[in-house]
Amino acid sequence: MANPKILIPKSSLEFLKSLKLNNNREWFNTHKDEFIEQQNYIENFAGLLLNEMNAHDLIETQSGKKSLHRIYRDTRFSKEKIPYKTNWSGSFARATKQLRGGYYFHIEPGNSFVAGGFQEPNAEDLKRIRDDISFDATALRKILNNAAFTETFGTLKGEQLKTTPKGFDPGNAAIDLLRYKQFLLIRKFTNQQVLSQDFLKEANNSFKNMRPFFDYMSEVLTVDGDGLEG
DSSP states (O other): OTTTTOOHHHHHHHHHHHHTTOOOOHHHHHHHHHHHHHHHHHHHHHHHHHHHHHSSSSSSEEEEEHOOOOBBBBOTSSOOOSSSSSSEEEEEBBTTTTTEEEEEEOTTTTTTTEEEEEEEOHHHHHHHHHHHHHOOHHHHHHHHHHHHHHHHSSSSOOOBSSSTTTTTTOOTTTHEEEEEESSSEEEEEEEEHHHHHHHHHHHHHHHHHHHHHHHHHHHHHHHOTSSSSS
C-alpha cells in the first residue's frame, strides 16, 4: 500500500522512464489513462506547494493545475521531433508587477530540481541590473554569501559572457557578476528525495530562500534612481 504522506509516488517516475523509451503517439495513447493518473499526483503536489508558498509570498498562479506545463512538445522549430517531454514541470508567477522573479519545479528521473530567477531578462532590465551591480555590488554579494543561500543553492547560476559587457569597465570589482546574462537559483534533488515525505517541505523552503534575492531584484527593477516606482 502506498504511503499517503508521500505526494509523488515511484510510479510517477516510472511512467516517465517508460515514456522516454516509448516516445511515440501510439504508445502514449495506449497509456493515456496511466498518464492522467500520474499527472494527478503532480497536480496535487503543485497545489499543496502553492498553498505553502502563499504563506510567504504573493503568487499570481491560481491553482496547482494551472501551474503545470503541458507534456506535449512543440516540435515545429526543433530538430528533435519526439512528441512528448520526459519530465513533469510547472511554474508559479509572482503577483503584481512590483514582485519580480519566478518559480519553477522540474521532476525527471535523475534530473529533478527547483529553480527561480531571471532566465531571459530583456535588454532594459539587464542594463538596470548591471548598472546597480556596477555602482555597488555589496548588497547582492551579501545575499549570495548568506549561509541559507549557499546551503540551498551553492552559487548563482546562469549563462555568462566571456568578455566584459559593453559599456562597463573590465576592471570593475564586480566584473564576475556583471558578466551574467541570466540570474538563476537552482537546487537539485535525487530521486530518493523527490519520493520522500519531506519533498514538499524542502521544495517550499528552497523557494522561500529565494526571497532575499527576489526582493533585491524587485527593488532594482521597479525603483528608479529617485526612489520612484518604474
